[in-house]
Amino acid sequence: MLRIIPQLSELRLELRRICDRIQQNDIVHKEATVQQILQTVQRQGDRALVHYTAEFDQVDLTVETLRVKGDELDAAYQQVSKELLDAIRLAHKQIEHFHRQHLPKSWVQFNPDQVVLGKRYTPVDVAGIYVPGGRAAYPSTVLMNAIPAKVAGVSQIVMVTPPGQNRAINPAVLVAAQEAGIDEIYRVGGAQAIAALAYGTATIPAVDVITGPGNIYVTLAKKQVFGKVGIDSLAGPSEVLIIADEGANPCHIAADMLAQAEHDPLAAAILLTPSLSLAEQVAAVVLDQLAEHPRRLLTEKAIAHYGLIGVVESLEVAAQLSNEFAPEHLELEIETPWDLVDQIRHAGAIFMGYSTPEAVGDYIAGPNHTLPTSGAARYASALGVETFIKHSSLIQYSPTALRKQGNAIMALAEAEGLISHRDSVRLRLEAPPTIDYD
Amino acid sequence: MLRIIPQLSELRLELRRICDRIQQNDIVHKEATVQQILQTVQRQGDRALVHYTAEFDQVDLTVETLRVKGDELDAAYQQVSKELLDAIRLAHKQIEHFHRQHLPKSWVQFNPDQVVLGKRYTPVDVAGIYVPGGRAAYPSTVLMNAIPAKVAGVSQIVMVTPPGQNRAINPAVLVAAQEAGIDEIYRVGGAQAIAALAYGTATIPAVDVITGPGNIYVTLAKKQVFGKVGIDSLAGPSEVLIIADEGANPCHIAADMLAQAEHDPLAAAILLTPSLSLAEQVAAVVLDQLAEHPRRLLTEKAIAHYGLIGVVESLEVAAQLSNEFAPEHLELEIETPWDLVDQIRHAGAIFMGYSTPEAVGDYIAGPNHTLPTSGAARYASALGVETFIKHSSLIQYSPTALRKQGNAIMALAEAEGLISHRDSVRLRLEAPPTIDYD
Numbered sequence: 001m002l003r004i005i006p007q008l009s010e011l012r013l014e015l016r017r018i019c020d021r022i023q024q025n026d027i028v029h030k031e032a033t034v035q036q037i038l039q040t041v042q043r044q045g046d047r048a049l050v051h052y053t054a055e056f057d058q059v060d061l062t063v064e065t066l067r068v069k070g071d072e073l074d075a076a077y078q079q080v081s082k083e084l085l086d087a088i089r090l091a092h093k094q095i096e097h098f099h100r101q102h103l104p105k106s107w108v109q110f111n112p113d114q115v116v117l118g119k120r121y122t123p124v125d126v127a128g129i130y131v132p133g134g135r136a137a138y139p140s141t142v143l144m145n146a147i148p149a150k151v152a153g154v155s156q157i158v159m160v161t162p163p164g165q166n167r168a169i170n171p172a173v174l175v176a177a178q179e180a181g182i183d184e185i186y187r188v189g190g191a192q193a194i195a196a197l198a199y200g201t202a203t204i205p206a207v208d209v210i211t212g213p214g215n216i217y218v219t220l221a222k223k224q225v226f227g228k229v230g231i232d233s234l235a236g237p238s239e240v241l242i243i244a245d246e247g248a249n250p251c252h253i254a255a256d257m258l259a260q261a262e263h264d265p266l267a268a269a270i271l272l273t274p275s276l277s278l279a280e281q282v283a284a285v286v287l288d289q290l291a292e293h294p295r296r297l298l299t300e301k302a303i304a305h306y307g308l309i310g311v312v313e314s315l316e317v318a319a320q321l322s323n324e325f326a327p328e329h330l331e332l333e334i335e336t337p338w339d340l341v342d343q344i345r346h347a348g349a350i351f352m353g354y355s356t357p358e359a360v361g362d363y364i365a366g367p368n369h370t371l372p373t374s375g376a377a378r379y380a381s382a383l384g385v386e387t388f389i390k391h392s393s394l395i396q397y398s399p400t401a402l403r404k405q406g407n408a409i410m411a412l413a414e415a416e417g418l419i420s421h422r423d424s425v426r427l428r429l430e431a432p433p434t435i436d437y438d
Numbered sequence: 439m440l441r442i443i444p445q446l447s448e449l450r451l452e453l454r455r456i457c458d459r460i461q462q463n464d465i466v467h468k469e470a471t472v473q474q475i476l477q478t479v480q481r482q483g484d485r486a487l488v489h490y491t492a493e494f495d496q497v498d499l500t501v502e503t504l505r506v507k508g509d510e511l512d513a514a515y516q517q518v519s520k521e522l523l524d525a526i527r528l529a530h531k532q533i534e535h536f537h538r539q540h541l542p543k544s545w546v547q548f549n550p551d552q553v554v555l556g557k558r559y560t561p562v563d564v565a566g567i568y569v570p571g572g573r574a575a576y577p578s579t580v581l582m583n584a585i586p587a588k589v590a591g592v593s594q595i596v597m598v599t600p601p602g603q604n605r606a607i608n609p610a611v612l613v614a615a616q617e618a619g620i621d622e623i624y625r626v627g628g629a630q631a632i633a634a635l636a637y638g639t640a641t642i643p644a645v646d647v648i649t650g651p652g653n654i655y656v657t658l659a660k661k662q663v664f665g666k667v668g669i670d671s672l673a674g675p676s677e678v679l680i681i682a683d684e685g686a687n688p689c690h691i692a693a694d695m696l697a698q699a700e701h702d703p704l705a706a707a708i709l710l711t712p713s714l715s716l717a718e719q720v721a722a723v724v725l726d727q728l729a730e731h732p733r734r735l736l737t738e739k740a741i742a743h744y745g746l747i748g749v750v751e752s753l754e755v756a757a758q759l760s761n762e763f764a765p766e767h768l769e770l771e772i773e774t775p776w777d778l779v780d781q782i783r784h785a786g787a788i789f790m791g792y793s794t795p796e797a798v799g800d801y802i803a804g805p806n807h808t809l810p811t812s813g814a815a816r817y818a819s820a821l822g823v824e825t826f827i828k829h830s831s832l833i834q835y836s837p838t839a840l841r842k843q844g845n846a847i848m849a850l851a852e853a854e855g856l857i858s859h860r861d862s863v864r865l866r867l868e869a870p871p872t873i874d875y876d
Contacts, residue, residue, distance in 0.1 A: 140850055226664070249866075346828075360835050363846070364843055368831070393805035395788070411522045
């Protein structure tokens, strides 16, 4: 079921097919649906949220029960094990530590002629975080979105997540949110939740940036509101590409591939290796591990359609194919990963060596697990504090500097036919300001 | 014609109206047009580019004349004055110098238990730059887009710009491109040019990131291809908000307002001042300066619809209103701009003091002039080297680290119902890799 392809040209075609597995055709008819949901929420506000939640999630809400209340937040701590709470706290600590590294800092630079240039970094005012419900509950998503916003200095963080039966939100999600310092949580999901965050309703405040993964409706809604608000990225289904040598353990590789596939029937799991023997062992072990998998149907589907083992001439060829694919997750399950990493140009996150399964980064190592998918690693990066911070350029010229560079500005303004641009300089040269700043 | 509003509540409403001047309604029917252009170029390639250029630009092209040839590039240098060439070179030097500051650098960090974490920065492979034609020729746009890409280390930069009569491209644009190191230039504009860059044609290569401003069709096309490629931002019409005290020169302020208005009938020019006397003088001088303006009609239109003077109680109130507006350009035409700047939370670029007209930053100071518009400064920043660079997270765990943190990973994986995630750790703990990296 997990195909082994030894032919480079066929392999390349298959990788292209997998990278492009989200077809434009599947999307087009959903765009109109999403547009209508956005417009309805914009017009009707909370009422539309209640309506859509009944329709899509089969949950009865009222405007009063939209927001998760304090007693439910408190109760969540009683519903998670000590072991899980400890795990959430360790993950929190390490994610926060990593995201504090190289936080952008404002700077100014003093140049000749009293020219001052700089960048001033400021956080957004309000951030909105989408946490999916659906197939599983994702406390890790909460941490990976909320912590960068907190570290960036965002003062108001709003979380939305679809409710389950009896309006309940998964307690691990509520605990993770509180550990990250979020207590403004609304039980609404889907495109309607994105609309609420983008436009605001009587209950839910409009935000400046929306982050977090979701299904295709959530993603399309984020794309449509982009411009009105900032967004992190357009998340597609997850994917891993593993480059392994003959020293890799086939059981480990098989588990890593299934760990991707178990997310979503559209998830992709690819192994590239120079070792035919490893390829054959992995294909066999995948079948074994699938046999008793609690999500067997879904996982099998992903492996059958978007699982692949390519047997390649060398690790260098594998690196080249990986660059063409630009995977979200790249595992270098090889003896000397630091030798190969210099050949990697595009990958969301790179997992180095035999002891670093992707799960390490999904949960606990510290780097963000929200990563570019579907080839977007060619141009995009992990979510980070930068997602919640922007800068203003600072420019100060003195009369002296303006006198020295004024002619150049006026020449360019004239070349562009912009006469008032020129005059804004000319008039200052003719009647310089009487105050100087030095 | 340039209204003075002394009433805070009315002023706030007017600022909101101006910020939202691009109405969703104006856009919707253009989206379908753009979608069709994109699909046609994707299907027909170069043929569609020739077709649309004839239809929209009234210029006859052939596939062979799409690319600007070497002799035309050479000849451009003969057609610009020495003064303009010097200005382009000074601007180039200062823009390059500014963009080299704080270029992101790859790093790794060694933690206890042989855990290695880091970020590896790499440029995109191919960048596409859109340079508008239309109302004016913009050599400054070339510099402001190409230099960050060059500084980022992008090895292939492709420029597109709509042709004028006889297929000609403005020589100042061609010179600026060559000074910035670009010689791959195609004469095509509009949504069709964005489609060519996103999907590639037989002649024009597909790129990873598209930057540069354009009209509404270009902007909508960029939004639609976002996800397939990266983009810089969705540029709306330009705007300036000026905060001035009674020490400001009304002639200078008037020229700065007209310098914004002369771009586009949708451009916005706003003055906020505590001085009624300054307000009245500026309103009068604007009329004077308009009288002989070579683009009077267009400029007048912008001033009439989206020009505004607000008389406010204090500079602090002005700063607050500016934060609500989140202007692309903010001028602090006041005696002590460094005192007020700490109150500014959202602005694309801030021009400090009486001797820093926006034109300084538009052309020559060094910071980028491609800035967030229409309130996007709430969450977005200037174009920069970051637009052309992305990073991969690096994660390496050792068997020891995995043993110590494995339980936490497994607890989180189980809470999320992801059994193979758990097993990818469990199997490694049961059969640790025999090779260690320390």
